[in-house]
Amino acid sequence: MEGALYAGLEFFAGYPITPSTEIAEHLSRRLPERGGKFIQMEDEIASMCAIIGASLTGHKVLTATSGPGFSLKQEALGYAIMAEIPCVIVNVQRGGPSTGIPTHIAQGDVNQARWGTHGDHAIIALTASNHQDVFAMTVEAFNMAETFRTPVILLFDEVVGHMRERLLLPEPGQIPLVDRLKTSVREGVDYHPYLPREDGRLPMADFGGVHRYNVTGLYHDMWGFPSDNPKVVHGLIRHLVDKIENHVEQITRYKSFYLDDARTVLVSYGAAARTALHVVEGQRKRGQKYGLLELQTLWPFPAEVVADTCAGAERVVVVEMNMGQVCREVQRVVNDPGKVFLANRIDGVLVTPTDIRQTLRLIAGQGV
Amino acid sequence: MAVKDYLRERFFPHMWCPGCGHGTVLNGLIRAVEKLGMSKNEIVMVSGIGCSSRISGYVDFHTLHTLHGRALAFATGIKLSKPELNVIVPMGDGDALAIGGNHFIHAARRNIAMTALVMNNRIYGMTGGQYSPLSGYGTVATTAPFSNIDQGFDVVKLASAAGATFVARTTVYHVHEVSDLIQQAVLHDGFSVVEVLSQCPTYFGRHNRLGGPVEMLQWFKDQTTRIGSKAAAENPELIQRGIFVQEDRPEYCTEYDKVIDKAMAAVKG
Amino acid sequence: MAKRKLKEHHIQREWCKGCGICVAFCPKNVLEMDSSDKAVAVRLEDCIACEMCALRCPDLAIRVVVEKC
Numbered sequence: 001m002e003g004a005l006y007a008g009l010e011f012f013a014g015y016p017i018t019p020s021t022e023i024a025e026h027l028s029r030r031l032p033e034r035g036g037k038f039i040q041m042e043d044e045i046a047s048m049c050a051i052i053g054a055s056l057t058g059h060k061v062l063t064a065t066s067g068p069g070f071s072l073k074q075e076a077l078g079y080a081i082m083a084e085i086p087c088v089i090v091n092v093q094r095g096g097p098s099t100g101i102p103t104h105i106a107q108g109d110v111n112q113a114r115w116g117t118h119g120d121h122a123i124i125a126l127t128a129s130n131h132q133d134v135f136a137m138t139v140e141a142f143n144m145a146e147t148f149r150t151p152v153i154l155l156f157d158e159v160v161g162h163m164r165e166r167l168l169l170p171e172p173g174q175i176p177l178v179d180r181l182k183t184s185v186r187e188g189v190d191y192h193p194y195l196p197r198e199d200g201r202l203p204m205a206d207f208g209g210v211h212r213y214n215v216t217g218l219y220h221d222m223w224g225f226p227s228d229n230p231k232v233v234h235g236l237i238r239h240l241v242d243k244i245e246n247h248v249e250q251i252t253r254y255k256s257f258y259l260d261d262a263r264t265v266l267v268s269y270g271a272a273a274r275t276a277l278h279v280v281e282g283q284r285k286r287g288q289k290y291g292l293l294e295l296q297t298l299w300p301f302p303a304e305v306v307a308d309t310c311a312g313a314e315r316v317v318v319v320e321m322n323m324g325q326v327c328r329e330v331q332r333v334v335n336d337p338g339k340v341f342l343a344n345r346i347d348g349v350l351v352t353p354t355d356i357r358q359t360l361r362l363i364a365g366q367g368v
Numbered sequence: 369m370a371v372k373d374y375l376r377e378r379f380f381p382h383m384w385c386p387g388c389g390h391g392t393v394l395n396g397l398i399r400a401v402e403k404l405g406m407s408k409n410e411i412v413m414v415s416g417i418g419c420s421s422r423i424s425g426y427v428d429f430h431t432l433h434t435l436h437g438r439a440l441a442f443a444t445g446i447k448l449s450k451p452e453l454n455v456i457v458p459m460g461d462g463d464a465l466a467i468g469g470n471h472f473i474h475a476a477r478r479n480i481a482m483t484a485l486v487m488n489n490r491i492y493g494m495t496g497g498q499y500s501p502l503s504g505y506g507t508v509a510t511t512a513p514f515s516n517i518d519q520g521f522d523v524v525k526l527a528s529a530a531g532a533t534f535v536a537r538t539t540v541y542h543v544h545e546v547s548d549l550i551q552q553a554v555l556h557d558g559f560s561v562v563e564v565l566s567q568c569p570t571y572f573g574r575h576n577r578l579g580g581p582v583e584m585l586q587w588f589k590d591q592t593t594r595i596g597s598k599a600a601a602e603n604p605e606l607i608q609r610g611i612f613v614q615e616d617r618p619e620y621c622t623e624y625d626k627v628i629d630k631a632m633a634a635v636k637g
Numbered sequence: 638m639a640k641r642k643l644k645e646h647h648i649q650r651e652w653c654k655g656c657g658i659c660v661a662f663c664p665k666n667v668l669e670m671d672s673s674d675k676a677v678a679v680r681l682e683d684c685i686a687c688e689m690c691a692l693r694c695p696d697l698a699i700r701v702v703v704e705k706c
Contacts, residue, residue, distance in 0.1 A: 011449050032631035037448050037624060042474035046441035049434065053414070053445025056432065057453070061445075079435055207412055207430040207446060208453045214425060216433035225379075225425065226433075371697065380652050381696060387656030391695030399692070541662075543692040569656075581695075582661040 001026050001064075002169060003138030004088070007177060010036045010059040013050035015043055015069060018102040019158045020092040023064040044069040048076035048089070055085045056215065058180060058206035060142055064090035067100055070109055070116070077151055078117030079217045081240060083224075084194070084202060086145035086180070088138070090154045092161040093270075095348050104348030105158040107270055107321040113153045114299050120237055122244035124251055125153040125299040129273040131167045134160060136175070137253065137296055143178040144251060148243055149202050155298060157321065159271035159350050180204060183211065194236075195222040200243050245300055252305055253296035258284055262291025264360070265310050266343075267330055268319035269295040272351050276319040279356045298326065303333040315363060316340045319356055374398045374408065376428050383422055385493075387581025389540040389566030393458070393487050394423050396546030396564075404551055411454045414443040416468060418494045419568075420460035420487040429456075437468030440475040440484065447482050451621035454554055455482035461502035462492045465521055469501070476530035476559050480620035483553045483560045484532075486523050489568035497571030508575045527561040528613050534560035535613040539588035540567065542609060549611070557619050565592070565607070643686040645702035646678045652698035659690035659699060 001023050004012075012031055014024040024040065031038045037054070041047040044065055051061035065073060070091040080087055093109045095101035109116075113125040124144050128134040134156065141152040183203035185191040187210035196202050205211035214224040219236055221227045244251070257277055259265065264283075268276035273294040283290035293309045295302065310316045310330070316339055318327035324342045331337040343359035345351040358368055375398065384390050401411065411429040415421035417436035424431040430453075434442045439457045447455045464472050464486050472484065491509060492498040499509035504520035512518075527535045534556040538545035546564055553560035567573060567584035578584050593599040595610035646667075655674035665683040668676050668690060676699070678684070691699040 011445070013445060029631065032624075032628040033635045035628055035632070039444070039448055039624075041441065041444070042470055045438060046444070046471055046474070049438045049441035050445030050448070053432070053442040053447075054449035055445075057446055057450040059449050075435055076438065206450075207432070208409065208450050210409060212408060212428055212430050214431045214433065216425075217435060218433070371700070375697065381654065381698075382652075384695065386654035386695075387658065388695055391697060392693055395692060395694060395697050398697075540693070540695075543689070547692075581656045581658055585658060585662065585693075 001030070001138070002167065003135035004062050004142065005030060005034070006135070006170070006172070006175070007139045007142035008060045008179070009062050009142070011051060011054040011061045012037070012063065013039045013041050013047040013054070013061075014063050014065070015041055015047050017044070017066045017069045019094060019161050020064040020066045020069075020090060022161075023090060044072035045076060048073040051087050052076060052080050052083070052085045055087050056207045058204075060086075060180075062088045062090065064092065066092045066102070067094045067096045067109065068098065070112065074117040078119060078121070080151040081117065081121045081123070082217050083215050084149040084240075085151070086149055087151045088141045088145055088154060089151060090156060093155060093157045101348045103158065105271060105321055105350050106346070106348065107157055107272065108325070109155060110298055110322065110325040113155050120241065122241045123153060123299050124148065124150060124244060124297070125155050126253065126297055127155045127270045128296060129160060129270055129294060131160070131165050133296065135167060135169075139175050139177070140253060143176075146178040146180055147201070148247070149204070150244065155270070157270045182206070185211065187211075192222040193224050194220060196239060196243075248300045248302060248304070251297055251300060252302040254302060254305055255294040255296065256309070257292040257294065259291035259293060259309055261289050263289040263314045264291070265313040265316045266290065266292045266319055266356070267295065267306065267310070267316060267326070268292065269298060269326065270321075272319045272321050275351050275353055275356060279353045282353065295326070301329045301333070306330055307333045307335070310334045314339065317343050317356070317359065317363070319343045319351060321345055321351060369402060371395075371398050371402065374401060374428055376426055379426055382426055384419060385570045387567065387569045388419070389489060389568070389581075390420055390423065390487055392540040392543065393485070393546065393564050393566055394426060396540075396543055397423075397456070397458070397485070397550055398427070400547040400550035400554065403547065404554060406454060410452070411456065412443075412446055414439045414446065414455060414457045416459055416463040418460035418463045418492065419489075420458055421463060423458045437463055437466070438471060439463070440468065440471040440482075443482050444475060444478075444480055447480055448621055448624065451481070456485060456554065457482055458485040458487055460493075461486060461488045461490060462500040465501045465523065465526070473526070473530040476527055476532040476561065478620045479531060479533055479558045479617050481557055481559065483550070483556075483562065485550065486561065486563040487566045488523065488563055489566045489572055491568050491572040493568050493571055497575060503572075507572075509571075510575070523561070523563040524612050531559070532561045532613060533558035533615050533617050534611070536561070536611045537563040537565070537607070538609045539565040539592055541585045541588035542592075545609060552611070556614070558617060640706050641686040642704045642706050643681065643684045643701065644704040645700075646681055646684060647700040648676055648678065649698045649700075650675050652696045654696050656695060658693050658695065662693060663690055
């Protein structure tokens with residue numbers, strides 16, 4: 001969570017839940033040390049609501065949760081999308097549905113991150129497979145939240161959450177930070193909190209400042225007042241979706257390993273990508289042309305990158321810890337869905353190289 | 369400033385039904401703020417969902433119209449992140465005490481300085497007249513056609529037990545009390561609760577054959593009395609009005625500042 | 638306490654929804670409902686400028702300007 005502090009985190013609200021509690025514990029100490037605020041709320045819902053409130057007063061905010069807590073946050077997550085409030089939500093995934101398997105790994109919330117809250121919308125969700133990348137993606141999440149005035153989800157998993165490894169902290173200023181874009185409209189001049197600039201960004205005014213406006217979860221006009229005018233409704237939903245879907249390239253983060261001449265492309269993310277990389281390196285040692293595309297942006301789905309990467313491949317194997325949530329996306333975007341296979345594990349145990357190799361043998365028609 | 373200087377006049381006439389008590393609460397609230405002489409920039413109003421929650425759209429403060437029941441949770445984020453703001457949270461009875469009950473008791477327990485205004489009309493008005501946790505046993509609602517078997521909460525007792533350090537009750541008949549109690553509540557350094565009994569002639573009044581707005585207001589006059597009055601002693605059935613709790617206890621944001629001091633001192637060693 | 642005297646009494650007709658609260662509770666019977674169910678002040682000479690109509694009005698439609706003498 002040093003990434004969040006590096007990005008300028010000032011306010012955290014949370015509720016204890018395994019396996020994300022360590023984040024809250026850490027920040028309850030680290031935030032007040034630098035004059036920031038930490039609060040343990042009465043439940044997951046309240047935590048999500050509290051960070052939205054704190055963001056409106058001009059602060060960079062975070063909450064962290066896991067599985068069932070993420071379900072509870074969906075209502076207020078939708079609010080933050082609709083009201084365009086920058087905030088970051090960490091979901092350290094665990095096995096579900098329901099209470100599921102709290103201390104074991106799963107990556108089953110990928111689609112919930114995309115579609116968990118009701119109604120049409122777009123969302124940004126990032127992930128990472130090691131601590132250095134967790135740091136980097138966390139900073140990116142705060143930057144994207146401010147750039148696009150939207151909630152950003154960090155979809156980590158239990159293994160990355162609980163493991164220990166080296167982290168090199170960048171110097172301040174080494175990674176660029178995006179600060180809150182504030183309005184330059186002067187006091188007494190009509191300020192439109194929901195009128196995008198030409199570049200699509202919406203400068204904000206802090207609650208408590210000189211511009212008094214309304215924030216609502218209802219469809220609203222450029223002043224933030226409720227409206228059911230079909231033109232306003234259509235314009236707003238298009239804006240909410242387009243501001244993200246039209247910037248896929250800008251939002252996409254990924255890592256490539258041995259992809260230049262790869263005939264078999266593994267696509268993976270999070271802790272599963274560590275295993276996938278191990279397999280790819282093993283195959284390369286045997287002279288097999290394997291490569292790995294590690295996705296760090298899961299939503300908006302980086303369709304172009306995936307399609308281009310997989311275009312020349314004979315087969316594509318998606319390695320993930322669910323029943324094929326990203327696999328379906330890959331099948332949707334590649335030139336031949338028939339060449340896309342799933343190597344997964346859904347029993348709370350991290351997918352092993354043996355699991356992946358077994359799937360590869362099955363694909364090749366060599367049996368187990 | 370005049371009353372209309374605190375209103376967003378372009379949205380008037382408002383959306384409430386004829387004779388709805390919520391307009392009177394808004395009226396009293398504006399007068400309280402006027403008397404307090406606060407700048408509109410220092411006031412944040414956070415509301416949830418329901419008829420009552422529409423109040424935030426009509427006032428020229430910083431206004432946040434949130435989710436059903438969650439207003440106090442949003443308000444907590446605002447207050448803790450910027451304690452110099454005055455935060456007022458108007459809520460309906462269902463909003464505050466059914467779906468928002470957990471947030472209500474915990475905000476009270478923390479004693480975070482904000483004012484919860486419970487606009488109690490004993491019914492869900494926006495959705496058409498279903499019984500709320502404050503409807504009370506024996507009332508009729510669209511979801512209690514054979515009479516309600518749910519017991520009601522007593523907001524004053526609940527807020528007091530949960531730890532609110534300012535708890536008061538009045539009705540929209542007693543308009544001077546409305547603005548006076550809101551003034552005191554806003555000035556109070558801690559979590560303050562003002563329950564205002566408000567009439568819903570459209571649903572609660574009609575289903576329970578209580579007459580129109582005038583008769584319902586008359587009922588507030590006849591069936592309530594000041595705390596400790598002679599009438600209260602003679603007739604325990606009367607609902608008491610006034611300030612039930614007013615005490616000093618450490619306020620949450622002030623306490624958090626001490627946490628920051630400790631944490632900073634620990635770092636410096 | 639200074640004596641209160643009525644200076645102006647305004648009713649914003651477009652805001653008034655005709656609930657009748659001001660008429661029913663005016664201590665001096667100053668107000669009445671007109672044929673289109675809007676409140677009107679018909680006996681202003683009796684007004685004691687207590688402002689109860691303005692304070693109770695759920696539509697915020699009444700404004701009473703008081704002269705303190």
